[in-house]
Amino acid sequence: MSQSKITTVGWQRLGGRILQTSFKTHMLISALLRLALICYGQLHDSQSAVPYTDIDYKVVTDGARQVLAGGTPFARHTYRYSPIMAYLQTLNILLHPAWGKLLYATFDLLIATLIYRLVHMEIKSQYQKTVQHLLSKFNRPRESNQSLDALDARSHPENLARASACFWLYNPLTAVISTRGSGDCFSSFFVILTIYLLLKSEHDEVRSHWLIFGAGLAHGLVIHLRLYPLLFSLAYYLSLSTRLTQTPLDFLCQILRPNKQQWCLVIGTLVSLVAFTWTFYSMYGWEYIYEAYLYHFVRKDPRHNFSLQFLLQYLGSATSVPEPSVMLKLLVLAPQFLLILYLSLSFGQFRQTLPFCIFAVAFVIVTYNSVVTSQYFIWYLALLPLCLNNFKLLSWRRCFTLLFLWLLAQALWLLPAYLLEFRTWNTFYWIGLQGAVFFATNGYILEQLLSHYGFTQFKISYRKLL
């Protein structure tokens, strides 16, 4: 037997075992794993000078301390988050310092629950649509609500949903990030909740508008928490359209003449975003607006990072280099916006493809961002499990090759970064070059995912079906 066949069989066996274990058991194991990591973090921090706890966790805890003292969380230097984060962590001071980590780990598990439900719902719905489509070819289009008997075990919604949730639950990166006290899981939860509510609204016609309004509220909250989900708005909006946008005129009509569902989304988003922002503005004034929002636009951090723009930003910080014109800045930024527009129009027009669309947009936001650190990867890693079923056209081998390339590009970047940081070698160009390699690798991965995306990958038994 060839080596690749043995590997495939091995993976299939592992997959089989995972499928046999119930989702509740996986949740329990993951909860215990996260509890163990939190306990380890507490022990580690009491002994080591290099802390396990995320630095932002300490900043937010200090912000919470200021809130409890009747002050503003922005009195803590470098506090640049929504005050909600400080409120959430007030129990760090009142109850136990690890409270916030417990809370974020809980949201980590809630994300898994949402992934499970969303994938289950999505596959079941897609299956029924596919069956309906097939039956229509046999002139039997009215037989809706098909049972799932015609599906093979591997394509069964229960199994795929469980596998997708496990992909999140057992991802070491996400488990470590949440138990270190990073609040990224909290915002990722609301991004997935928005997608879940939008998809659910398609199947629940009675509560459809309320669900979309709820999705708007979640979307407004997550924009308030982190600015980047604002760029998902066009895809959300287009997914609620009732006809395909094919020309620029169609697109303009879509934007200028929203339907009822689109109105619900827009109103929900505005209500939530304005309510939260106005409340905190009235409490903390201009300082809140500047620190939580504006600072991220004016911030200039030329220190090395994964971004393609690192070298440009660093060299641009020279006193002899004049400030680039608006045109040049646009030329640098435009590809990102072009891709977001393209992805929103290509994958955002149907709710079936919406999870993948949001994943791809998040991937583009991170890849083209002016500053990229490992923590940003969670923005799209949280959305990846929602689309795993859509990558069945990619072989295991290709999947592992893409993963290997992604890790290799990071490792190659780490070498010159290490030499600069710990050996004081002049490796600015080398880091810039590796940043470009990482950027190109990400571009290749995105192209592969886009080209191999499939939404109806079912093995349906015609005999059982007909």
Next chain:
Amino acid sequence: MSMKNFKCLLFFSVLAIMGGIRNCYVVESPIVQVEMDKAGMHRTLTYRLRFDYPLVGKDCEYVLLQALPASVYISTDELDDLQRLKRLSAVYPKFVNIEVATERAQPFSVLLRGTPKITEALGLPVHFRYHAPSDKRSAATVAIPLPELYLNCPTADSELVENELVARPDKLYCLNAPESRFDENVVKEGQPTTMAHLERCNWRRVHVECQLKTPLRAEIPVGQANAYGPVLCGTILLGWSLALWTIIRSMANTRRINQRLNEQRLLQQKVK
């Protein structure tokens, strides 16, 4: 002279000589060996302090003032952690901007506190800032000044800090903790003197013998500013190429998917 008188004389003579010895003992200047890691943007300044024994075991307190140039910063969170683990006792600014480059940063000082011991080692983690790119150099030399030592002894033990030991015998200094520095104590007439003021402003700068194994200098790499133009062109070109390539390569698949989904939608609308 009788034997009894001779013994008395001898006893008092010995006493007098011993008293003289005590008065003649000059307290030696403290010795500070300073060492810095050889490479990296993140290094530790290691201080090995040695005090002469009369200063040890008294209620005296010392502060080692380390001035840091603009190209060096400390992470206040890192030092907070070290203080929490009782590995360091220090006074430093509440906020140090760690993001700005050297050209836009300000120098400041860190005060390392302790009580005199025969020998003691302290470690201060410091970080070097990036320097703005330049057309003329590929590295910048950053020199870290030698530390200064200040002593504060209670009034009863103040005689231990002899004039020979003190750098400026005529001056006392006040510890300005919020600014992490020492200010000269200027006594204004009519100003009431409180106990707290006396304790805070009883610091004396003492001579210190600094021993260096290697000079406290670091070579920090600097990028070439004249490469900005080509890098700008490359960034724009790569960004656009990849975006357009992604669109062109995936367009056929996205069109096919949308067509099939549209068919499904139309079919559903028909079924309804």
